[in-house]
Amino acid sequence: MLNTNDILETINMIQKEHLDVRTVTMGISLFDCISDDPARLEEKIYDKITRSAKNLVSVCEDLERTYGIPIVNKRISVTPISYIGAGLSPDGFVRLAKVLERAACELGVNFIGGFSAHVQKGAIKGATNLIEAIPEALTETTHICSSVNVATTKAGINMDAVKRMGEIIKETAYLTRDKDSIGCAKLVVFANIPEDNPFMAGAVHGMGEPDTVINVGVSGPGVVAAAIKEAGDCDFSALAETVKRIAFKITRVGQLIAAEAARRLGTPYGIVDLSLAPTPAAGDSVAEILENMGLERCGTHGTTAALALLNDAVKKGGVMASNHVGGLSGAFIPVSEDKGMIEAAECGTLTLEKLEAMTAVCSVGLDMIAIPGDTPASTISGIIADEISIGVVNTKTTAVRVIPVWGKGVGESAEFGGLLGYAPIMPLKGESCQRFIDRGGRIPAPIHSLKN
Amino acid sequence: MKAVVTVTGKDKVGIIAMASAECAKHGVNIVDISQTVMKEYFAMIMLVELDGMTTPFSSFADEMKEAGKAQGVDIHVMHEDIFNAMHRI
Incomplete structure (x- = not known):
């Protein structure tokens, strides 16, 4: 029989330490929906999504009951819409966003990701028009997530797109000003976007993916934090080993759910995303893990090293536990979604500069950061350019999801609700980068020798 | 297919009787039991x-949970594979 302690450990992880499967995301290709008739295109997209994901929510709910583990989100990612609706006007893209919204509501999923464009080297007309449609699309819908890939290590950085995205973020903030500019929480700007990421707001179903696929994102910062606390003042080798062991167990759950969900839905299984995704709940915080390692407060000196160790150990443990790994795999540091990060930002220990450094060693990037509503678009573009450069030069994914909270400034906070949490508005530098951003063009791809 | 049923809470008369009666009611066969009482x-x-x-499965799990609640104990029914996945390589 199974060991009693093992059984109680699992139950304890789920009941007390917030272990859950963060998302089961079904990727759906929309290439076979392409049509030159917008009405036909909309109809085919709606039909394909609602047909393919008909049983997604019910199968996930059944898995929750069978295995006794919560599956927090059931989501869908689709082929970047800029390709599917390449001939559409901005208005046409807004209509398409509403079609996706209707499909999301019909299916009962939490989000549909893929209102997206890839413009790292230049934009096709569909991509330009989709980007123009983003502010209105995110205002008119609640379940649609948008992402724009503005750079890759091989292509360099499309600075025209970086500039435009600063303006788009401002427009989105303005249009959703009555809800603390929440539209911006559904919009993310990427470098090196992964094609199989199950997490929002950046989930898309990539070009090289099968017709449909199941990707799963695991979670469990609370479990890791508890294990580190229990390990006490051990040395770093033992600390890394502790994280690896626990990451292995967490990921095995994700693997089990991914394989079983794929089997029941008759869909290929894609990847498990080895991520530590926090929530605003107490005891579900990545910051708490770092603090349990011995930092008085997340954001102080030593934070980047602690996060690097954590991120690496999570991957090492997780890779062993799953037969296919992908997505964003690593620790997430979304400020508004992590109680410890919120507290560290409120007391000023965690600053934007420190967060930027942290993103060089962990998953994703500047995530869910509230900034003053009167921030100029060029400053937002500057923040994007800085963060994207880290990804491009270091051959990793980075992203920016900042929220210029309309009508609010430093000292106030933004309330997004639910898993998106709340965030103190962080101060930015007052000096302008307008002339730099106005140059336009592309920053060339970085060299891959002479690594210094 | 096997499942693991865990029953935890404050000790009192009749917990095992209740849990096994619920299992029998659903045609569920108990193959192994381990049980302890630590400080009540x-x-x-x-x-x-x-x-x-x-x-x-889901109604069995739900009814076990309800039966436990009536006696003041927590009952979880989980497919054994989640434990095998986590604790066995």
Whole structure:
């Protein structure tokens, strides 16, 4: 029989330490929906999504009951819409966003990701028009997530797109000003976007993916934090080993759910995303893990090293536990979604500069950061350019999801609700980068020798 | 298919009787039990065989939970594979 302690450990992880499967995301290709008739295109997209994901929510709910583990989100990612609706006007893209919204509501999923464009080297007309449609699309819908890939290590950085995205973020903030500019929480700007990421707001179903696929994102910062606390003042080798062991167990759950969900839905299984995704709940915080390692407060000196160790150990443990790994795999540091990060930002220990450094060693990037509503678009573009450069030069994914909270400034906070949490508005530098951003063009791809 | 039933809570008369009666009601066969009481805290783990189960898994799990609640104990029914996945390589 199974060991009693093992059984109680699992139950304890789920009941007390917030272990859950963060998302089961079904990727759906929309290439076979392409049509030159917008009405036909909309109809085919709606039909394909609602047909393919008909049983997604019910199968996930059944898995929750069978295995006794919560599956927090059931989501869908689709082929970047800029390709599917390449001939559409901005208005046409807004209509398409509403079609996706209707499909999301019909299916009962939490989000549909893929209102997206890839413009790292230049934009096709569909991509330009989709980007123009983003502010209105995110205002008119609640379940649609948008992402724009503005750079890759091989292509360099499309600075025209970086500039435009600063303006788009401002427009989105303005249009959703009555809800603390929440539209911006559904919009993310990427470098090196992964094609199989199950997490929002950046989930898309990539070009090289099968017709449909199941990707799963695991979670469990609370479990890791508890294990580190229990390990006490051990040395770093033992600390890394502790994280690896626990990451292995967490990921095995994700693997089990991914394989079983794929089997029941008759869909290929894609990847498990080895991520530590926090929530605003107490005891579900990545910051708490770092603090349990011995930092008085997340954001102080030593934070980047602690996060690097954590991120690496999570991957090492997780890779062993799953037969296919992908997505964003690593620790997430979304400020508004992590109680410890919120507290560290409120007391000023965690600053934007420190967060930027942290993103060089962990998953994703500047995530869910509230900034003053009167921030100029060029400053937002500057923040994007800085963060994207880290990804491009270091051959990793980075992203920016900042929220210029309309009508609010430093000292106030933004309330997004639910898993998106709340965030103190962080101060930015007052000096302008307008002339730099106005140059336009592309920053060339970085060299891959002479690594210094 | 097997499942693990865990029953935890404050010790009192009739917990095992209630849990096993619920299992029998659903055609669920108990294949192993381990149980201890630590300082009035009752903890029991049962391995059960579900092949002859007369109701769907989810209603068995829900009814076990409800029956536990009536007696003031927490009952979880989980497919054994989640434990095998986590603790066995």
